[in-house]
Amino acid sequence: MAGLTSITLPAGLTTIGEDAFAYSSLDIVTCLAETPPSLGNNAFLCSLTNIYVPAGAVDAYKTAWSEFADIITAIP
Numbered sequence: 001m002a003g004l005t006s007i008t009l010p011a012g013l014t015t016i017g018e019d020a021f022a023y024s025s026l027d028i029v030t031c032l033a034e035t036p037p038s039l040g041n042n043a044f045l046c047s048l049t050n051i052y053v054p055a056g057a058v059d060a061y062k063t064a065w066s067e068f069a070d071i072i073t074a075i076p
Contacts (some may be wrong), residue, residue, distance in 0.1 A: 003025055004021075004025055004026055005027045005028065005072060006026070007021075007028075007029055007030070008026060008030040008031075008032065009031045009032060009033065009037070010032055010033070011062055012021065013031070013032075013034070014029050014038065015037050015038045015040070015044065016038070016040060016044075018038050018040030018042060018043065019040070019041070019043070019045065020040065020043045021044050021045070021046055022042045022044075023045060023046065024046045025046070025047075026044070026046045026047075026048060027046075027048060027049050028049065028050045028051075028052070029048060029050070029051045030051075030053075031051065032054065032075075033053075033057075034056065034057050034075070035044070035060065036053075036061045036063075036064035039065060048068065048071060050073065051073070051076065052072075052073060052075040053072060053073075053075065054075060055075065058072060058074055065072065
């Protein structure tokens with residue numbers, strides 16, 4: 001997925017599969033789902049700098065996606 005630097009994932013998403021974005025150029029993910037999708041191994045094995053999620057779900061994402069907690073914030 002060379003060249004893909006940002007993506008918006010839909011509200012109905014429940015799972016992000018193993019290696020889904022591994023080794024991509026992905027920098028920013030916006031996830032519209034209120035409930036954090038489950039993550040497969042190495043789903044985001046890339047250089048993410050920001051993960052944006054619905055404001056009411058920030059804490060749930062920080063718990064479910066704890067390895068990314070420091071870059072998870074509310075959708076601006």
